[in-house]
Amino acid sequence: MSILLIDIGNSTVDFRIFDDKKKNIIKVFRPSTNDKSYKSSSKLKKKLEELNQNISSIVYCSVVPEWNDIIRALGSSLKIKVYNFRENLVIQKEDFDLNGVENIGADFLANFIAVKNQYNLKNGLVISMGTASTIFLVQNYKFVGVSISPGLETSLKGLFNNASLLKDFLFHKTNAKIGQSTNDAINLGSCNGHFFMIMGLIDHFKKHFIIKSVIFTGGIANIFKEDIKNLDYVFDEQLIFKGILEIYKNIKREN
Template sequence: MKLLVDIGNTAIKFAILNRQKKIIVFLIMSSHELVAEKNFRQKITTALSKINCNLTDLTLLALLSVRPMWDDLIYQLTLDLKIPFYQVKKNLLTDRLITDIPNPRNLGADLIVGSYATLNLFPKQDVILVNMGTVTTISLLKPGILLGTIIMPGLEISAEALFERAQLLQKFDFSYENVILGKNTKQAINIGLVNGHLLAITGFVNQLASEVSKPQVILTGGNADYIKKLVNYHYDKDLIFHGLVAILQDNNLI
């Protein structure tokens, strides 16, 4: 079995690719939890046991990371388990994805992997990829070519900034409001945060759609839950892992 690890800015996700080539996400922890190596190992072991697996079943580890501070901890795990270690932007080739940007070396690993997933999902279609993570990115792709990306603060980052700077506003679990104007503070904030984020995304998507031919819009990321039922986009919660698997396949590791 292959262990797939996605270290994001906010969360760290662990998945396995089992013998039937099925992706199973078995553990999600916040990034700040990855502090003690002992605790980290125990969390993985416990989570694997719940899907009837253990560490000795693993034959390879593939890492996607945007937090280099944790990379060595993951690498050490592979040394202890004596299994091969592969990392996007380190020792995995992604030649099938062409980038139409001046300095592709600065391209984030998450953007590379997400874009790579679209090559397998919609190989002959133009794609607009919306990734609602810590930041929200909206990328435009022609078949096999990443044309560029829009980056804006993620929904939760925007909420944190609002509550931190406006001290009289209380934190709460925000959600979409099916109204134009708020009649109380909570409703008004929801409209500004969630509805506003939705309007920004759909506005950018519509703008980008005019640049290509009948694009497929894909939605992913942890914050996509807030809007996935409000848009007619193809939703894929495990898109990053699908991209990581596609890269492993292209490197003849699966």
């Protein structure tokens, strides 16, 4: 049997399958959150049927409420159980040292559950690079706070929308020491510069807190995975899905 895991973010909806026999997570498809060709339970059902997977349950994590109804309708159409990560998560308040635990985003919670169970993280940072670049701090196994910055693509969209002479382009990390073309200038300042900003925030946290581990995740982090590895930091592209899966395992244990 296979479990359909879904991470519904502000930019993309990432569909993956957990193979219960092989115990691995497989990439399936990842449309834009606003892609109308996917915002239909019937279209999603057809797409999944093409994969010829025997899906027994759906577990999803969402920060986009309008997608919740689509996923529930998909489960109903497939006649399988659907579990919302946030609704099935029992928050252990002793794991948090901050006000308003109930307001923490589902994506933060899923990543925290993952680092708690997969990495036994005691003192460190978890950096997720997506629509926003977020960093949450763990001290003595507790979630104690967050930093939120506009993500790389979000920043570039702002630049292009407000600078009429600049055109959209495929961004990438550059080896240029200085920009001698528009593309190099934007890549150096925006792409490389975004990573430099995160390094600066890591240095800031290291001055004020105990930081023994730094874990990166999120789609944009793929661009910098060699840099992350060279810094002896962890890159875990599947982190949020590991957190979603932990909740599913808890549900099954309780049943």
